[in-house]
Amino acid sequence: MLTDILQFIGVLFCLFTAFLIRFRLNKDNSFSGHLLATLLFLIAVCNSFYLFIIYGIINYFPYLYKVPAPITFLIFPLSYLYVRAVLNGENSFKKVDAIHLLPFVFFMVNYFPFYIMPLDEKSQMVYEITKDFSKTYIGQDGLLPEWVNISCRALSSILYLILQWHLIITFFKHKTHISSKQFALVKKWVFDLTIIQTVHSVSLIILYIANALMAMNIIPFAHFIHIVLGLFVSGSFLFVSCYLLWSPNLLIGLPYISFKNYDATVNSPKPDIGSVFSELETHLNKTKLFLDPNLKIDTLSRATNIASRKITHTISESDYNNFNDYINQMRIGYAAEKIKDNYLDTYSVEALSLTCGFNSKNAFYRAFKKAYGCTPGQYDSNNLDSDNHTIEP
The missing domain is CATH 1.20.1070 (Rhopdopsin 7-helix transmembrane proteins)
Incomplete structure (x- = not known):
């Protein structure tokens, strides 16, 4: 049975x-x-x-x-x-x-x-x-x-x-x-x-x-x-x-190895990867597409005209774990800028997490702590202490 x-x-x-x-x-x-x-x-x-x-x-x-x-x-x-x-x-x-x-x-x-x-x-x-x-x-x-x-x-x-x-x-x-x-x-x-x-x-x-x-x-x-x-x-x-x-x-993108002219480029693959990342980040920062909580790799592929397999391959060659990790890091960077602009003086951390494209506050906390080693509230306090220290006579 x-x-x-x-x-x-x-x-x-x-x-x-x-x-x-x-x-x-x-x-x-x-x-x-x-x-x-x-x-x-x-x-x-x-x-x-x-x-x-x-x-x-x-x-x-x-x-x-x-x-x-x-x-x-x-x-x-x-x-x-x-x-x-x-x-x-x-x-x-x-x-x-x-x-x-x-x-x-x-x-x-x-x-x-x-x-x-x-x-x-x-x-x-x-x-x-x-x-x-x-x-x-x-x-x-x-x-x-x-x-x-x-x-x-x-x-x-x-x-x-x-x-x-x-x-x-x-x-x-x-x-x-x-x-x-x-x-x-x-x-x-x-x-x-x-x-x-x-x-x-x-x-x-x-x-x-x-x-x-x-x-x-x-x-x-x-x-x-x-x-x-x-x-x-x-x-x-x-x-x-x-x-x-x-x-x-x-x-995501399915397993593949691109070996076309690989031996000739194996010692210098970074420029191509760097150019793909540059193109991705330029588009994401311009359109703020990373704030979409339902963003998928094929959506980004269609928006940038970069094949999803190429995006997957580029991310796999970087320090990011996967596509979601890459997008979450961009969201966290955006959240940090919002905190510096005193966003938390008016709105809650949960509101910030939704604004930045996260589906849950817990996921936002985990990603933020991974990036900065502290919670959003602690980051806000540290940023405030830094500003006070700067204006002291």
């Missing part, structure tokens, strides 16, 4: 993250962003069918039973292509990438007899499977026995993990001279993603083997094996989506 709950939550999180990337965050229409959203969506779809089967929901939609089986052969190729696109800055598929579709097409053909089966027969088969889940891996729903599908899926995951690890290790081995924050962020992400996928794949393969051996009565049924391995399998894709949601620097 615990693994089922974890799997259900993982499906919801993957769907939410996929739609968030597809419809809200991928403003630049990046190829890698589309791949990541598709990858998370397919993971959610394929894993949801396990729940549909064991809880009998699939009986209401028997014609969908074998739809995800070929799709599972797209997940690891998509992951590999996504990592390759992120690292190499690719904007489209290569012609040779069509080869990654072969397993998917092969197993689509394999299950063709099931797809054209009369609905009554299909419903009966699905009903029997919901009563005995072991038939999903020891039966034969297509031209080939199910163990062939499972074996090929396991071998495919291993093959693509090897390719993905080789791609990552080779890539970063030749980029040891780069030490930017954005580079470190993306490096950690692709390594962590591949580690999570490796844990998922190894756990799933062990679970396949254990299920097959138990179904054939070679080893006794052990519920704890399902629980332990199920936690690793179900928790892995939940962790991927949570990882992204907890790392806004990865999702």
Whole structure:
């Protein structure tokens, strides 16, 4: 039951993250962003069918039973292509990438007899499977026995993990001279993603083997094996989506590394970053756009005609933690000027926080204390003491 709950939550999180990337965050229409959203969506779809089967929901939609089986052969190729696109800055598929579709097409053909089966027969088969889940891996729903599908899926995951690890290790081995924050962020992400996928794949393969051996009565049924391995399998894709949601620097603008002419500019990246900051601050100070409490990176991007990914990259190369930190520091600077102009003699600190674009007084206090090491009231007192000291004879 615990693994089922974890799997259900993982499906919801993957769907939410996929739609968030597809419809809200991928403003630049990046190829890698589309791949990541598709990858998370397919993971959610394929894993949801396990729940549909064991809880009998699939009986209401028997014609969908074998739809995800070929799709599972797209997940690891998509992951590999996504990592390759992120690292190499690719904007489209290569012609040779069509080869990654072969397993998917092969197993689509394999299950063709099931797809054209009369609905009554299909419903009966699905009903029997919901009563005995072991038939999903020891039966034969297509031209080939199910163990062939499972074996090929396991071998495919291993093959693509090897390719993905080789791609990552080779890539970063030749980029040891780069030490930017954005580079470190993306490096950690692709390594962590591949580690999570490796844990998922190894756990799933062990679970396949254990299920097959138990179904054939070679080893006794052990519920704890399902629980332990199920936690690793179900928790892995939940962790991927949570990882992204907890790392806004990865999702805002999406992870990428710009290596076009990077080697030629790696020793002098500051001028470009400085010019972007100068352009941003000129516009923000002129329009006071930072006072908008709902300001988003894509709003600033449209207002300045600077790509959101470029803004994200520029901020990641600076001392700011993220976009919100950058905007909050501008708001705090504005608040300090208002305090110097005796704003607090007439209005409250809460009014000041709202005027400066903060949604709450607590957030304003935290940001102010981070910038000046004191509260707004203390800053006002210190400023007043400084003025009194200046006018003394």
